[in-house]
Amino acid sequence: MKKIIIDPVTRIEGHAKITIDIDADNRVSDAKIHVTQFRGFEKFCEGQIYSQMPALTARTCGICPVSHAISSIKACDTLLGVTPPQAGINLRKIINLAQILQSHTLSFYHLSSPDFIYGFDAKKEERNIFKMMQTHPQMAKDGIMLRAFGQKIIQTLAGKRIHPDGLVPGGVEKNLDEATRDTLLAEIPNAIRISQESLAFFKTNLTKFQKEIDSFGVFPSLFMALVDEHDNLEHYDGKLKIIDSEGNVLQEHISPEEYKEFIGEAVEEESYLKSPYYKPMGYPQGMYRVGPLARLNVAKACGTARADNELLAFKALNAGKPVLNSFYYHYARLIEMLYAIEKIEALLKDEATLGEALHRTSKILKTRAVGCSEAPRGTLFHDYEVDKNGIIQKVNLIIATGNNNLAMNAGVKQVAQTFVNAEDVTEGALNRVEALIRCFDPCLSCSTHALGIVSSNIELRDHNKNIIQIFKRN
Amino acid sequence: MKKIRLATIWLDGCSGCHMSILDMDEKLIEIAEYVDVVYSPYVDTKEFPSDVDLTIVEGALSTDHDIKMIKKIRANSKYILGLGDCAITGNISAMKNLFGSEAVLQRSYGELADTNASGVYPSKIVPKLLDKVLPLHEVIKVDYFLPGCPTPSDAIYAMLRSLIEGKEINISDYTRFGK
Ligand code: SF4
Numbered sequence A: 001m002k003k004i005i006i007d008p009v010t011r012i013e014g015h016a017k018i019t020i021d022i023d024a025d026n027r028v029s030d031a032k033i034h035v036t037q038f039r040g041f042e043k044f045c046e047g048q049i050y051s052q053m054p055a056l057t058a059r060t061c062g063i064c065p066v067s068h069a070i071s072s073i074k075a076c077d078t079l080l081g082v083t084p085p086q087a088g089i090n091l092r093k094i095i096n097l098a099q100i101l102q103s104h105t106l107s108f109y110h111l112s113s114p115d116f117i118y119g120f121d122a123k124k125e126e127r128n129i130f131k132m133m134q135t136h137p138q139m140a141k142d143g144i145m146l147r148a149f150g151q152k153i154i155q156t157l158a159g160k161r162i163h164p165d166g167l168v169p170g171g172v173e174k175n176l177d178e179a180t181r182d183t184l185l186a187e188i189p190n191a192i193r194i195s196q197e198s199l200a201f202f203k204t205n206l207t208k209f210q211k212e213i214d215s216f217g218v219f220p221s222l223f224m225a226l227v228d229e230h231d232n233l234e235h236y237d238g239k240l241k242i243i244d245s246e247g248n249v250l251q252e253h254i255s256p257e258e259y260k261e262f263i264g265e266a267v268e269e270e271s272y273l274k275s276p277y278y279k280p281m282g283y284p285q286g287m288y289r290v291g292p293l294a295r296l297n298v299a300k301a302c303g304t305a306r307a308d309n310e311l312l313a314f315k316a317l318n319a320g321k322p323v324l325n326s327f328y329y330h331y332a333r334l335i336e337m338l339y340a341i342e343k344i345e346a347l348l349k350d351e352a353t354l355g356e357a358l359h360r361t362s363k364i365l366k367t368r369a370v371g372c373s374e375a376p377r378g379t380l381f382h383d384y385e386v387d388k389n390g391i392i393q394k395v396n397l398i399i400a401t402g403n404n405n406l407a408m409n410a411g412v413k414q415v416a417q418t419f420v421n422a423e424d425v426t427e428g429a430l431n432r433v434e435a436l437i438r439c440f441d442p443c444l445s446c447s448t449h450a451l452g453i454v455s456s457n458i459e460l461r462d463h464n465k466n467i468i469q470i471f472k473r474n
Numbered sequence B: 001m002k003k004i005r006l007a008t009i010w011l012d013g014c015s016g017c018h019m020s021i022l023d024m025d026e027k028l029i030e031i032a033e034y035v036d037v038v039y040s041p042y043v044d045t046k047e048f049p050s051d052v053d054l055t056i057v058e059g060a061l062s063t064d065h066d067i068k069m070i071k072k073i074r075a076n077s078k079y080i081l082g083l084g085d086c087a088i089t090g091n092i093s094a095m096k097n098l099f100g101s102e103a104v105l106q107r108s109y110g111e112l113a114d115t116n117a118s119g120v121y122p123s124k125i126v127p128k129l130l131d132k133v134l135p136l137h138e139v140i141k142v143d144y145f146l147p148g149c150p151t152p153s154d155a156i157y158a159m160l161r162s163l164i165e166g167k168e169i170n171i172s173d174y175t176r177f178g179k
Helices: A050-058 A065-080 A086-118 A129-135 A137-158 A178-186 A188-215 A256-262 A292-298 A305-316 A326-349 A405-419 A427-440 B016-022 B027-032 B064-076 B085-089 B091-098 B101-111 B153-165
Strands: A002-007 A016-022 A028-035 A222-227 A239-243 A249-254 A263-266 A275-278 A368-375 A378-386 A392-398 A457-461 A467-471 B004-010 B035-039 B052-058 B061-063 B077-083 B129-134 B144-146
Touching: A016 A427, A028 A405, A050 A065, A050 A378, A050 A392, A065 A086, A065 A368, A065 A378, A086 A129, A086 A137, A086 A188, A086 A326, A086 A427, A086 B016, A129 A137, A129 B027, A137 A178, A137 A188, A137 A326, A137 B027, A178 A188, A178 A326, A188 A305, A188 A326, A188 A405, A222 A292, A222 A368, A222 A378, A239 A256, A239 A292, A249 A256, A256 A263, A256 A368, A256 A378, A275 A405, A292 A305, A292 A326, A305 A326, A326 A427, A405 A427, B004 B016, B004 B064, B016 B052, B016 B153, B027 B035, B027 B153, B035 B052, B052 B064, B052 B085, B061 B064, B064 B077, B064 B129, B077 B085, B077 B153, B085 B091, B091 B129, B144 B153
Parallel strands: A002 A467, A016 A457, B004 B035, B004 B052, B052 B077, B077 B144
Antiparallel strands: A002 A016, A002 A457, A016 A028, A222 A239, A239 A249, A263 A275, A368 A378, A378 A392, A457 A467, B061 B129
16 A cells, blocks of 8 residues: 655656555556646747747757747748748758757667666666766767757757757748758768667667567557658648557548647646547547657658668558557657658758748738647647737647657556566666656656656555655665 | 766756757767766656765756755755756746746646646646746855856856866856847
């Protein structure tokens, strides 16, 4: 009759804590993740001028500021009734993919790979990137350089690595010249090498983690992602598609403006993170997953040669049906990294990318707009209402990580039930509970818009939810 | 040479300032030779250690937990560096002060929720919001300030090098508020 608390959850991007409830028979009855930060963007953006929104909302998150800026400028395009010139669209896509690349690299190398290298039972002092610098210097350096490549593209094209100001309504602020393009292209081969090596490393190590693969959030759920007109992977634009765990299509060709018909948001007393759900199925049955795993499950193909090759093997994991094991988020992330590099190369080589990139305009034509894109962690919605002068009246944000809240909780419970023995709580078991969360790569600073932080203690609670013990783990 | 015991933490920030630490890229490997990272979102220590040389703090103070934490950090650290505008002025994190916690919570969990069975705000397990978000120096003594949104990685590098070498630098050569 206890409750275990992990606080703070580490090597995730944000503040969380986890509680594990133990019943009278000493079995794990429930486990939950609690996001402990609240920031309130949906309120304090009211009264701001629309053109401030990209810069303001980028600051919900320092890891995926570009995603917020992209969803925001897309909403602003609609308010102004403009379509950026082709060069502007291409450059936005490149910047967006560069961010997916750097964020995925951070998740894999800096945060999760210590678990793969040293194992989930390794000493906690050893499970980090600094240890990797000593024992696996080349791999640590590769991770650092691949992330740097993504960041460098953002800096070059959008002005600054974090909270860039070059993403603006109507396109992007700066055109790309040939010489700059060529310096970026020169770095592509090395990026592809690192990306392919990390895939090979991950695949050869998979056999060591069969138990984790089988128990880290394996359950039926819906999957949601944007796809392009050919049903291929798409991060910048496209239509929403929702499938079930068998691969049946529940919804497709949904334009993001209609999201409210399909997505509801529920509030729980124990977390600052809201729980979105698929409305037709209700709460909490309408649990769905977003992010790399969902995108590869939903899309028919990536659309680039090397990534499509990898995708074949990925789809074979469950004989062509959606892959349900959340552990494979890592796998999907690695394939998306390769895709991002290939796609960046293709877009840089497209002559249209070197054209005039900004369509300038000033009048408000519409008073409501929804901007949507695939952020590293999943589908991101920015929904704005403005008055005729462009002053923000209302804002609703559905953040990528938030979409996964129900699934993360279901996963945490499954892992706790598999690995946590209430009579002898081991470090390795607690690390696995946290590692489950790392599969989803939650970005909690932004998901609580972001409202909040998750911090990670593990608390042991009895069946009356009284805390019996807090595991600070030293 | 004795390594500097370094802690980093983000309180109410967006993690951008922590990402700027990583933006030192390969210089991170160089810095790692001089410092031991004893507590940070990047490592697995859960309890704030007792004898830290330098703690880098991102973000403002917005919950009762933040206040408790920053006091503990002050008691256990020789030096504290406020990283970024949120830590130094409140910045974006303090924008909810314009409306107050009540209105901000009401908007997110009342008006913008489709299902809120209990009709209340998150209040269990999670820390309580302060009425007003505060910059670090309103609660503790801060030894160094590195502004920026985020603080540029060059500034973080220059600062860490100067601490390692025991030399003074003029930090306004590297930083600017709001940039
Ligand atoms: S100063 Fe800027 S980058 Fe740093 S935490 Fe605050 S909003 Fe984020």
